[in-house]
Amino acid sequence: MSVNSLAPSWLPFPDDANDLASTVWSTNATRSATGELTIAGVPASEIASTFGTPVYVLDEDDARGRATAIRESFDAALASVGSSAKVYYAGKAFLSIQVAKWMLDAGLNIDVCSGGELAVALAAGAPGARLGLHGNNKSQAEIDRAVSIGIGAIVIDSIIEIERVADAASRFDRVQPVRLRINSGVHAHTHEFLATAREDQKFGIPLSEAADVVRRIRSHASLEFLGLHSHIGSQIFESEGFAEAARRLFAVHAELLAEGPVPELNLGGGFGIAYTSVDDALPVDEIATRFAEIVSTGAAALGIPVPIIAIEPGRAIIGPSTTTLYTVGTIKDVLVTDGAGTTSGAGESEAGAIRKYVSIDGGMSDNVRPSLYGADYSVRIANRTSTAEPALVRIAGKHCESGDIVVHADYLPGDITPGDLVGIPATGAYCWSMASNYNYLGRPPVVAVRNGEARVIVRGETEADLLRRDTGLETETP
Numbered sequence: 001m002s003v004n005s006l007a008p009s010w011l012p013f014p015d016d017a018n019d020l021a022s023t024v025w026s027t028n029a030t031r032s033a034t035g036e037l038t039i040a041g042v043p044a045s046e047i048a049s050t051f052g053t054p055v056y057v058l059d060e061d062d063a064r065g066r067a068t069a070i071r072e073s074f075d076a077a078l079a080s081v082g083s084s085a086k087v088y089y090a091g092k093a094f095l096s097i098q099v100a101k102w103m104l105d106a107g108l109n110i111d112v113c114s115g116g117e118l119a120v121a122l123a124a125g126a127p128g129a130r131l132g133l134h135g136n137n138k139s140q141a142e143i144d145r146a147v148s149i150g151i152g153a154i155v156i157d158s159i160i161e162i163e164r165v166a167d168a169a170s171r172f173d174r175v176q177p178v179r180l181r182i183n184s185g186v187h188a189h190t191h192e193f194l195a196t197a198r199e200d201q202k203f204g205i206p207l208s209e210a211a212d213v214v215r216r217i218r219s220h221a222s223l224e225f226l227g228l229h230s231h232i233g234s235q236i237f238e239s240e241g242f243a244e245a246a247r248r249l250f251a252v253h254a255e256l257l258a259e260g261p262v263p264e265l266n267l268g269g270g271f272g273i274a275y276t277s278v279d280d281a282l283p284v285d286e287i288a289t290r291f292a293e294i295v296s297t298g299a300a301a302l303g304i305p306v307p308i309i310a311i312e313p314g315r316a317i318i319g320p321s322t323t324t325l326y327t328v329g330t331i332k333d334v335l336v337t338d339g340a341g342t343t344s345g346a347g348e349s350e351a352g353a354i355r356k357y358v359s360i361d362g363g364m365s366d367n368v369r370p371s372l373y374g375a376d377y378s379v380r381i382a383n384r385t386s387t388a389e390p391a392l393v394r395i396a397g398k399h400c401e402s403g404d405i406v407v408h409a410d411y412l413p414g415d416i417t418p419g420d421l422v423g424i425p426a427t428g429a430y431c432w433s434m435a436s437n438y439n440y441l442g443r444p445p446v447v448a449v450r451n452g453e454a455r456v457i458v459r460g461e462t463e464a465d466l467l468r469r470d471t472g473l474e475t476e477t478p
């Protein structure tokens with residue numbers, strides 16, 4: 001075993017660099033008898049030869065299963081404290097017509113944050129009542145459309161929006177249910193949370209102004225106030241941040257109850273998932289039990305009933321379902337000496353340590369999270385296993401940016417070679433939905449796999465698609 005000194009301290013040297021950690025890979029990802037990665041019975045090489053690479057491979061039963069499990073867990077946990085839950089799937093994580101249908105089938109509502117996301121949910125046949133609309137700058141057209149289709153809830157994010165939503169509701173002769181987004185001053189990420197009087201960010205209304213703003217909402221006959229809303233961050237592993245936000249919101253919730261009905265409290269999304277084998281995400285039934293304790297304790301302390309608890313997870317439902325498959329193109333062993341790297345032949349050197357740069361046929365255009373905010377991922381060879389000594393690798397994209405890295409550090413068998421397929425798990429959330437055409441790469445297809453069958457649920461873009469939007473040949477100056 002040779003631990004590479006360039007490896008980050010959190011990354012363990014693997015017992016087996018072919019192993020698919022069950023916490024990270026989708027439920028139906030396994031190795032076949034020949035060692036190939038197989039997802040829901042479909043071998044990686046078959047997916048690559050049929051659909052090309054890069055390709056997002058979505059394990060349908062995994063996504064459906066997580067959606068059902070989260071809804072059932074929250075239903076049961078809230079029922080045990082005399083209330084009920086409303087689970088929204090946060091469509092921003094990944095939305096397509098098929099996925100929207102699966103979420104509706106699993107009994108979830110869908111949360112959208114733009115006219116485009118609303119259009120996808122409606123195309124999937126979502127009844128307006130099962131949708132919610134968010135956003136800090138909804139256009140009047142987006143508000144009008146949402147109101148006109150009878151949307152179940154609009155989250156008001158600023159004072160200016162009260163009139164806009166009230167006016168739309170009057171024009172469409174509706175009473176529009178609304179929530180009020182609160183900037184609780186609590187911000188959480190992984191194991192830490194920060195609690196201040198007010199967070200310096202664009203979303204919501206300060207808690208101290210909530211009572212006045214709700215009075216303004218209630219003064220409109222065309223609006224029905226459902227309750228407060230808070231979303232404290234993403235990829236959260238501990239429940240203390242939610243508990244602190246709930247405590248802060250409950251105090252105001254109780255004040256508001258004295259002046260009128262407040263049937264619900266929305267605590268947002270943000271539940272963390274495992275991207276690497278060292279990430280330790282809480283099981284959903286534990287999250288649900290913890291939430292029920294937090295809200296029942298909070299309500300009891302103030303002598304008020306436990307409201308209906310709404311939540312909006314995205315990543316925890318869709319993130320683990322997807323593996324992106326890529327083909328390896330070039331490989332370089334870079335000798336890193338005192339921070340300055342020079343290309344060497346291969347192998348270890350006393351002058352420094354080797355980092356193996358493995359370049360793939362996608363990158364920041366299909367997964368921007370590592371370059372955008374340093375997110376960590378893991379990687380495995382997909383077309384075979386190998387007993388070669390593990391080598392520290394960095395998976396680099398093909399874009400013209402040195403920051404175009406998809407996996408900062410993991411170990412792969414050292415005989416990784418051009419033409420191998422690699423799979424990067426847990427790419428279901430905020431990868432396809434944030435994809436771009438940087439360097440004129442077409443966005444890859446999304447292929448759903450189930451019971452040995454694969455089908456495209458979102459087509460990949462071709463060069464023709466990319467050129468279709470360019471009017472340069474039609475509008476040449478004479």
Ligand SMILES: Cc1ncc(COP(=O)(O)O)c(C=O)c1O
Pocket residue numbers: 090092093134231233234235268269270271312313314315316429
């Ligand atoms: C208001 C709101 N709700 C829900 C979510 C979903 O978060 P996650 O996918 O981390 O569960 C987000 C994500 O940014 C959000 O902004």
